[in-house]
Amino acid sequence: MSEEQVVVSTPGKSDFLKPVIQIAVMVTVIVSTILTIFAWPLATATPKNIPVGITSTVPNLAQGVQTQFDQQQPGAFKFIEYKDLAAAKAAISHREVYGALVLTDKPQMLIATGASPAMAQLLTSISIELGAQISAANGVSAITFAIEDLAPLGTKDPRGLGLSAGSLPLIIAGIVVGLLGSMRLRRTSQKFLVAGLAGTLAAFSIVAILNLWLGSLQGNYFLEVAVVALGIAAVALTIMGAAALAGRVGLLSVIGLFFIIGNPLGGVALPQELYSPTWFGTLGQYLPLGAEVNLLRRISYFPEASTITQWATLGAWLAVGVLLLVLAPERKPKEA
Numbered sequence: 001m002s003e004e005q006v007v008v009s010t011p012g013k014s015d016f017l018k019p020v021i022q023i024a025v026m027v028t029v030i031v032s033t034i035l036t037i038f039a040w041p042l043a044t045a046t047p048k049n050i051p052v053g054i055t056s057t058v059p060n061l062a063q064g065v066q067t068q069f070d071q072q073q074p075g076a077f078k079f080i081e082y083k084d085l086a087a088a089k090a091a092i093s094h095r096e097v098y099g100a101l102v103l104t105d106k107p108q109m110l111i112a113t114g115a116s117p118a119m120a121q122l123l124t125s126i127s128i129e130l131g132a133q134i135s136a137a138n139g140v141s142a143i144t145f146a147i148e149d150l151a152p153l154g155t156k157d158p159r160g161l162g163l164s165a166g167s168l169p170l171i172i173a174g175i176v177v178g179l180l181g182s183m184r185l186r187r188t189s190q191k192f193l194v195a196g197l198a199g200t201l202a203a204f205s206i207v208a209i210l211n212l213w214l215g216s217l218q219g220n221y222f223l224e225v226a227v228v229a230l231g232i233a234a235v236a237l238t239i240m241g242a243a244a245l246a247g248r249v250g251l252l253s254v255i256g257l258f259f260i261i262g263n264p265l266g267g268v269a270l271p272q273e274l275y276s277p278t279w280f281g282t283l284g285q286y287l288p289l290g291a292e293v294n295l296l297r298r299i300s301y302f303p304e305a306s307t308i309t310q311w312a313t314l315g316a317w318l319a320v321g322v323l324l325l326v327l328a329p330e331r332k333p334k335e336a
Contacts, residue, residue: 053100114151114301154215162216174235199232219299241324262287
C-alpha cells in the first residue's frame, strides 16, 4: 500500500493580518464619517438669509437696517418689512419669520422660542447690539429693546431640551421596528400590521412622556400621537421594503439615510438657515425626522402655521415604504 501524504496548510502572515487590518480600517472610516456628519453642521453653523420681520413708524426703514447688517454680516439676515405690529406678529405665528424688530417709541424684539431656542437667543443678542449702536450713533442713553416671546416653551422644559433629546428615540423607534420586521416577519401583511401597531403604541408612549410629563410638547395630544405614529410607520415600512427588495444593501442604505444623514440635518438643534451649505438644512426637512420634528413644533407652538408640507413629506415616505413592500417578492414561510 502506498502511503498518502497529507499536506496541512498553515495560514501565512498575510492571511493572519488581512482581516484584522480590514476591520480596523473599516471601523476608523465609519466612525470618522459619522463624526463628520454629526459634528460638521454644528461646527460650521453660519447664519444665512435668516428671515426677520421689521416694523417702524419710519417708512422704508427695513432697507436701511438691511444695509447696516450686510456691512457687518453679509447675507446673514433677510429683513422683511410689515406695516404694523399686528402684521409682524401674524408673520411669526405663520412661521414666515423667526422674529421681528419693532422700531417705534417703545422698541421691541419679538421672538418665538418654540421655533428654535438657538434662533431666539441669537435675535435677543442682536437687539442688544442694535440698541447699543443706535445709542452710540445718536448720542443718547442706552436703548433697550423689550423682549416679547410669542411662542414660549413650557414651564416644565423652559430650554426645550426634551424635544431635542426625544428626537433620537423618534427615529430609532422606526429603525428598530424596520429591523425586527425584516428579520422576523415573512409575510407582507405582517409587516404592514407591525408598522401600524408598533408605531401607534410607541407614539402613545413617546408623546405621553414629551407632552404630559416633560411638557416639551404643548399641542393636542392625539394629533401629536398621529404625527409620531406616521413617522415611525413611514421609517419602518421604508426599511422593511428596502430590505425585502435589495437585501442587506437596501437595509443599510436606508438606515444610513434616515439616521446618519437625517438625524444631524433634521433641524432639531439648529434651524435650517444655519446649516452650511444651506441645502443641507433643506434636505433634512424632507427626510422623516426633520419633517416630524418641524410638524410637532408647529402643532405645539404655531397652530396657525401651515403644516401641509410636513404632512405630505411623511405621507410620501409612507407611500415609498408601501410601494417597496408591494414590489418586493414575499418570502416563503419555512417548511416544518
